[in-house]
Amino acid sequence: MAEAPVIKLEKISKSFGEVRANHDISLDIHEGRILALLGENGAGKSTLMSLLAGQSLPDSGTIYFNGRPVSFSSTEKAIEAGIGMVYQHFKLVEAMTVAENIFLGRSDKTWLSRKALNRSVAEVADQYTMQVDADMVVADLSMGEKQQVEILKLLFRQSNILIFDEPTAVLTPHEANNLFETMKQMKKDGKAIVFISHKLEEVMSIADDIAILKRGEIVGVMEAGSVSSTRELAEMMVGREVLLEVDHHPMEPRQQVLKVAGLQEEGLKDLNFEIRQGEIVGIVGVAGNGQKPLVESVCGLKRVDVGVITLLGRDSRDFFSSRSWDKALSYIPEDRQGLATCQGLDLLDNFLLTTRQGFQVGPWLPVNEARQKLEYLIEEFDIRPPNANLLAWQLSGGNLQKMVLSREFYRKPRLIVAEQPTQGLDIAAAEDVWNLLLKAREQAGILMITGDLSEALELSDRIGVMYDGHLVNMFSRDNEEMIEAIPQMMAGLA
Amino acid sequence: MPLIRVVKRQEPLGWGSCLVLAAAIGLSLLLSGIVLYIGGTSPIEGIVVLFKGAFGNRYALEDAIIKATPIFLCSLGVALAFKLQVWNIGAEGQFALGAVGATWVALSLPESPSYVVLPLMIIMAAVAGGLWGLIPAVLRQKLKTNEIIVTLMMNYIAILILDYLVYGIWKDPASFGFPMTPEFSEAAIVGKIGSTNYSWGLVHCLVLGVSFWVFLKYSRLGYEIKASGDNVRAAKYAGIPYDRLVMLVMVLSGALAAWAGFLEASSTINRLQPSIMAGYGYTAIVVAWLARLNPFYIGVASFMLAGLRVGVEGLQLDLQVPAAFGGIIEGLLLLTVLAGGLFTSYRIVVTRKAHEH
DSSP states (O other), X not given: OOSOOSEEEEEEEEEETTEEXXXXXXXXXXXXXXXXXXXXXXXXXXXXXXXXTTSSOOSEEEEEETTEEEXXXXXXXXXXXXXXXXOSSOOOOTTSBHHHHHHTXXXXXXXXXXXXXXXXXXXXXXXXXXXXXXXXXXXGSOHHHHHHHHHHHHHHTTOSEEEEESGGGGSOHHHHHHHHHHHHHHHHTTOEEEEEEOOHHHHHHHOSEEEEEETTEEEEEEEGGGOOOHHHHHHHHHOOOOSOOOOOOOOOOOSEEEEEEEEEOTTOOOEEEEEETTOEEEEEOOTTSSHHHHHHHHTTSSOOOEEEEEETTEEHHHHHHTOOSSSSEEEEOSOIIIIIOOTTSBHHHHHHHHHHHHHOBTTBOOOHHHHHHHHHHHHHTTOSSOOTTSBGXXXXXXXXXXXXXXXXXXXXXXXXXXXXXXXXXXHXXXXXXXXXXXXXXXXXEEEEEESOHHHHHHHOSEEEEEETTEEEEEEETTOHHHHHTHHHHHTTOO | OEEEEEEEOSSOOTTHHHHHHHHHHHHHHHHHHHHHHHTTXXXXXXXXXXXXXXXXXXXXXXXXXXXXXXXXXXXXXXXXXXXXXXXXXXXXXXHHHHHHHHHHHHHHOTTSOHHHHHHHXXXXXXXXXXXXXXXXXHHHHHHOOOHHHHHHHHHHHHHHHHHHHHHTTTOOTTSTTOSOOOOOOGGGSOOBSTTSSOBTHHHHHHHHHHHHHHHHHHBHHHXXXXXXXXOHHHHHHTTOOHHHHHHHHHHHHHHHHHHHHHHIIIIIISSOOGGGOOSHHHHHHHHHHHTTXXXXXXXXXXXXXXXHHHHHHHHHHHHOOOTHHHHHHHHHHHHHHHHHHHHHHEEEEEEEHHHHO
């Protein structure tokens, strides 16, 4: 690490409204090394990378490029500096061939020789142990091959600093290994690599340096060699320090609202648990260990084939075939934009999405009463700007989440499934949400999926840990011994 | 060197969009003029003859309204499906089946009074057209087929069914071998309003157009169509029965086109014959897009495009311009107006490199 860093971040901060996405971040990126940026969803990884890619400017702090302070005020400037991004969602023209994609907008010649292009692509691909065929149409490629095209684009652009945003999320294990080989080759050639991930094993096996991001701040930077086990990483990533406290008083659990018995789906292995009215069950674990299929099965987005899910005493198929709008199930999804709301419709229409049956008169849907209710909720939940005619996409993430929460609590649910309920919210809003969940507990049983251990410890009556599709263990909030072992369980070592 | 960049507008364009629309129509006329010029006709004279022929006298106006009726109803139908992001290209076939269904009733009940036969004709037309819409919907939801292809292919089947009937079992023995059914009985014909030349079909259009608007704006199903059209995943999240909704919408969509087929057979030509298929179902798609799926604008655009069809007939007679010219203008109009849509949601910014430094 004796060499000077090619990119040096000094005290970088960036906020969106009241949300501190990045706070006081200092980080060095070295040539010939792989830096892993580890953090849960919403920890601020993407924001940090968008600052490096020139998509937005930091509120304060300085980025140094080869020792000189620079301002990446446009993506062109970042590209000129040799920074290249491989995004999770590929930016390729599906109908064009690999070589055409790579040279798109790159050449100033009028006539190009297809043969020569293909040959030069094949040469570089070979050099970096990639097997993609330059003459194939992109639409016919696998995800791994498409990613290789993205990497080749950057290599042809002479990018020296390559940033990979969760590159293995879309890959098979075999493809991921190929990618690691390519990364090692690039490292040998003296390129600087930033690798964003939340998969602990991968980070351990490929990275030279590891930086851990949590709630917008760097909570640790270390050399990979000095990390003894993935457990240590998990512990730092989810943390335990309490940022705010809420009054969690014990409550007598009453009748059962959810029972999962022998649930076995893709990504799930024999899940069994139950939730009673009056308790919050927090499920913790590194993302991608089965939380998503569990939620989808419980909330009726996915058919249950093996196992039985009982909601409010009814089998799930029966429950979802004639669902009632109130006093039933409320699902607060992680994906507020894509699942919980219609981005092109206004707040009133979005409010009606799950409450429409409550305002229906015969076949008609009069909206005046709904509008009054919504205006009341907007005030009570402090949704800003307070205007029911705004379209959903015009709201910030935090306000949209408050909109979804106000709607779902309005339904007086008996069972709540809350997925990352405070992700991306500022501290004050998170506290509001926590208090709302605790209050809702009086009437409901709550299944909370969270990547934030302090949230789980603060709110849950019982805590379950998921790893590789298993529910590793479930225990009471008072069980100190088990709580100590959570990071170990999350890393699959228990 | 100036750089041209396209930037998304934060605020809607408002009245400027009228300007964009006018410019788009102007551009399409300019391009049409060039096509006329290449064909050896004076462009100015051609456009003038076109407009005079379309809207210049009472007969032309009446003719335009007669032609606008089926276009309007077919367009309401496809607009309903488009609202749900289901691409029903099958109005043409649903129109044909509607005409077949209505004709079947008219031929089967030659003696019945009109208060029996007309409602039955409408019901039968709607059932036939609705079924023709339901098939691609079921295939789409159950087998994940592409509705664009299925509805398009079913158009050909429907037209062949119609041909089979009028060339075969329904052919009028007194038609000297021409493929046409006997003329409907007086009771099976939707007549004219009073002493005017306008059919009661216009009133059907008015009632259906208003119902369409009320249904979408005030009913729960209308709301569910709007929500599902914006975000299918959110619709399923909210427990909206999306599969059933697609089927229902396609049935209604087919029934509206079929209603047009009924009116065309009953009111306009008083029988069934192959010339009933005049491509209204395809023009309806253009109309729906030009009108941005709004029922009022669909009315306006139907009238404009029907006028275009009438005007082209005059152009053909007076200046010997081929009939295909009408289709060319229709296509140009759609292209320029859709291209104009770019300017209503994006801004074009010209920057010079020097400014950046």
